[in-house]
Amino acid sequence: MKKEPGMSMIVKRITRITVSLIFLFGVYILLHGHLTPGGGFAGGVIIALSFIHIVLAFGREEAMKHLNEKLILFLEPVGGLLFLGIALLGLFGGFFFLNILPKGQPFRLLSAGIIPLCNIAIFLKVGAGLFTCFIALSLLRIDRSDKGDK
């Protein structure tokens, strides 16, 4: 009998439901970072955890057919450059990192200047970076051969 990759059938069924819930929760914590506790770092790690959940439950080869790892590797420095770009925009107003977008009424979702945009840039960097590291560590085969594949 051929061994099924990944975990058992019960885990796969439950994963289909919980992955979307975890992703939604991560997006909520990310976008409301300037009103409730959370912000870019916690939201980015939660969204990376939802992708790792798929890879852990279904086995690596099966999950990699649906997720594009080259795209996620590409997104990580995009987040860093976006953060630097937002900071340089402040140069138009006076000095580096000035908060130049209009600050709306407090306690609304679209307030507080550049802070929500910076949260999104941080999420791209942290989430893509951690997912890439996890895939790299799971590709490393732990046996005593010195030659292997990438």
Added chain:
Amino acid sequence: MLYILCTTLLAIGVYAVLVKRNMIKKIVGLCIIDYAVNFFYVVAGYKVNAEAPILSEGMDVMRINFVDPLPQALILTSIVIGLGVTMLTVAIAIRLYQKYGTFDTDEIRRLKG
């Protein structure tokens, strides 16, 4: 008194890095040092019977006690950096195991070259 408990945790972490031979125990010691330092900073900024530093509607900022928000902001980045350090040391440990077949640092020191 709470400061002394934090520094005891730090001392346990440093003992694990110095004295143990197993590489995984050294990595565990590094993790424990991270946790102890973060704990110490947040305890240093705590005020008794105060509120968390999140404002809501109609709060009068001048009259309410708040906990010091500055150490919390600095430790937030430190937690994520601790995760990065753990990942890198685990990757190096796996590579060493692949090449030498053991996790023991004395063996690795003897086998080199």
Added chain:
Amino acid sequence: MLELHVIAILMIIAAIVAVEIDGWLSTVVAVGAVGTGLTLAFLFLKAPDLAITQLVVEILSLIILTRATVGLDAPRIKLDSRRLSIGLGILFIPLFILFVKKMVADLPAVGSPIMKMGQYYIEHGLKHTGAANIVSAIILDYRGYDTLGEATVLLTSVVAVLIVVRQQGRKK
């Protein structure tokens, strides 16, 4: 304040278990216990941002530690450490206690910090930036340079992991 002392003592016991015990799975579970105790401590210290971040970071580092250790058939290492290491360890403890005594005498007592900059950030945070979460306002507006440095550190660590993991393929 009593619950903080109880949590700190539990963390110390879990750390001693993690360092001394002799099996792979038990070590990883004990490290998880230390991290979860730290999450509870952050909740009691009125820091909800830090509690959320510490919880998810703890989960991720447990996954990575499990990947490295559990399931290996590496031989157990007996006969711990030689005389030089134990001597260094024993020399280290009185030095440490001396420094801790000096440090604790200089710091203000637990529960009443000197809040010069903190008071300024709390009073003028909502006016200057418009954000209700003061910690987010500090890390992204008042102290944005530190966040830029942290993004650089994360980039460096991801590149370093990719370099360490890379294996040369066989030439065909």
